[in-house]
Amino acid sequence: MPVVLALNPDDKRTLQTQVFQELRAMILEGRLRSGDAVPGTRVLSEQLGVSRNTVVLAYERLYAEGYIETQANVGTFVSSILPEAAMSSQRGNTVGGERVLASENDDETSPIDRLLVHKHERADGRRLKADFWIGRTESKLFPKSEWRKIVETKLRHQTDSMSVYGGPEGLETLRAAVSDHVGPSRGISTNFDNVLITSGTQDGLTLLAMAFKDKGYGFLHEDPCYLGALALFTAMGYASKGVQVDNQGIKIDELPKTGKWIVYVTPSHQYPIGSTLSLERRFLLLEWARKTGSYIVEDDYDGEFRYDGAPLTSLRGLDQTGRVIYLGTFSKSFGPALRLGYLIANPKIMHPLRDWKQLISNGTGWMKQAAMAEFIHSGGYRRHLRRIRTAYMKRRDCLVSGLHNLFGDCQIVGETAGIHISWSLPAKYGSPSLLEKSALLNGIGIYRPETGGAWISKQNKSFSQTVVMGYAAISEAKIESSISGIDDCLRGLEK
Incomplete structure (x- = not known):
């Protein structure tokens, strides 16, 4: 791919520096994009009328700083991951596309x-x-055969359910199945009245952001944290603050001592570091929430998977004051395209969440709810x-x-x-x-x-x-x- 560079022999910069800076500018301004081919050193040196060594040295600097990459026996290309792309998304930069x-x-x-x-x-x-x-x-690994049989049975015998709206909180059979499942698996003692079916974790977070909006709560989150949660609450106008984590989870001593907060945590498997919130910190976090009048959003996004040792009881399972809102999902066990999850909260919070679910989507699709309820009750999910x-x-x-x-x-x-x-x-x-x-x-x-x-x-x-x-x-x-x-x-x- 030919490129047009304007080299000035009267410039105080060396020719090597001019080649480097001209090509870098073309990349940063989007005239050369990730994946675009750039001329070989011999071709460009002949085009510019400069020594090949000048271009080679400029290319080596571009390569060292991450602007270009070479593929053996193929050629030289603008890097798939650019240095500025990792620092600023305002220019629409990309990583791997x-x-x-x-x-x-x-x-x-x-x-x-x-x-x-x-x-x-x-x-x-x-x-x-x-x-x-x-x-x-x-x-x-999706259980296609079992799932197909359940869906076909529902279509043969329960198609009347498709002609009416269900409750926004979800099918009672699925809410009961969820409450039965999380008891032994996550240490949560609850009943179906405290369960609301969502279209995945992001849907649950949206309901929470709507329900708590304009009630004086700030948004606390782990640092680092899941981007989708922070983006949502920030877009909704919440003042946000990050709290760093270490190998025992979120640092409790860095939590604010005053103010009411929604604190979003991933205690079972911190996202993205992977640490587990220690039992001591779980109790300290619950006590902090009680003292400050704050609520804890426990995102148990991959809590179904434990390989070594017994899992710690979930925050919701340890909660004695109704301060923990638990988010569960079938995305990791079934696949995110199913768009099915659940939220567990005390009755005081459940009422506004139900209202917002009705306003936003009027509930979650009947078929997948009915099929999942049957799959759990039959033992197939286990x-x-x-x-x-x-x-x-x-x-x-x-x-x-x-x-x-x-x-x-x-x-x-x-x-x-x-x-x-x-x-x-x-x-x-x-x-x-x-x-x-x-x-x-x-x-x-x-x-x-x-x-x-x-x-x-x-x-x-x-x-x-x-x-x-x-x-x-x-x-x-x-x-x-x-x-x-x-x-x-x-x-x-x-x-």
């Missing part, structure tokens, strides 16, 4: 503008060989969970052992639960952003918190070397080959 949130606060841009739409492909349109995106599940836990645990073991073989005593967090882990890249390999770019060139998607669907404040340096990897949707064979590919990338980065 999708928009990303900056790794720092950007008061001029609403977080809702920075939500990720992950496409599982490179900027040049080629699909990744292995994508370790957080939250992806294995579609091949059997399905056993199958996928076994499969995901094998993939977890494959990934963890592969990383240990690669690094030795590797610092891994979150391997006991959920469907993703985080690990710390040794400093000798440089910034994880370099590894992320190099892996993407080799068709492997690995991520940092800020490019993997999370928000992290610019002052939070605790996870500057952190890499996050979801493993549920990737076979053991692909995990093994990806580890080998990452090893190759690291050899090129080692200082």
Whole structure:
């Protein structure tokens, strides 16, 4: 691809610097986009009438700073992940073809503008060989046969239910099934009156944001945290504040001592780091909520998956004062496209949530509710969970052992639960952003918190070397080959 550069022999800058800065400007201004080919060094040197060495040195600087990338026997291209793309989404920059949130606060841009739409492909349109995106599940493990039989039975015998509106809180049979399920699995003692069926976690968060709006509550969240939650509450006008986490979860001593807050936490498997909120901190968080008159939103997004040891009782299960609102979902056990989840709250909160559900969507689709209720009551859901836990645990073991073989005593967090882990890249390999770019060139998607669907404040340096990897949707064979590919990338980065 030819490019037009304006070099000035009278400029005080060297020709090498001019080539570098001209090409960088073309990339940053969007005249050259991610994936676009750039001329070879010989071609450009002949075009400009300068020595090839001048262009080679300029290209080496562009490569070192992450603006271009080379593909063996193919050519040189504008990088799939640009340095400024990781710092500013106002220009519509991309990572692997999708928009990303900056790794720092950007008061001029609403977080809702920075939500990720992950496409599982490179900027040049080629699909990744292995994508370790957080939250992806294995579609091949969906119980198609059992689900089809249930749906066909409902269609044969209960089609009258499709001609009337149901209650906005959801089918009683499914709410009863959920309350029966979360008792032994999550330590929550409840009944169907305290359960509201949602179209997934984001729907539940929307109902909460509407119900508490203009009632004097601020929004507290983990730092880092799930971007979708922060984007929603910020877009709704809530004043927000991040509270840092460590390997025991959210730091209780950094919570505000005054004010009423909605505090959003992921205690079972912190998103995205993977730590588990310790039992001591769970009790301290509950006491803080009682004293301040605040509410805790417990997002148990992948709480169905525990591999090692007994799970800690959920915050809702420990709550004695009605201060915890529990969010559950079938997205990780069945797949996000099902759009089915649930919310558990005390009656005082349930009434406005029900009203908002009626106003926003007038309930969740009957068919999937009825089918899921039957699937749970019949024992099919329990059997399905056993199958996928076994499969995901094998993939977890494959990934963890592969990383240990690669690094030795590797610092891994979150391997006991959920469907993703985080690990710390040794400093000798440089910034994880370099590894992320190099892996993407080799068709492997690995991520940092800020490019993997999370928000992290610019002052939070605790996870500057952190890499996050979801493993549920990737076979053991692909995990093994990806580890080998990452090893190759690291050899090129080692200082």
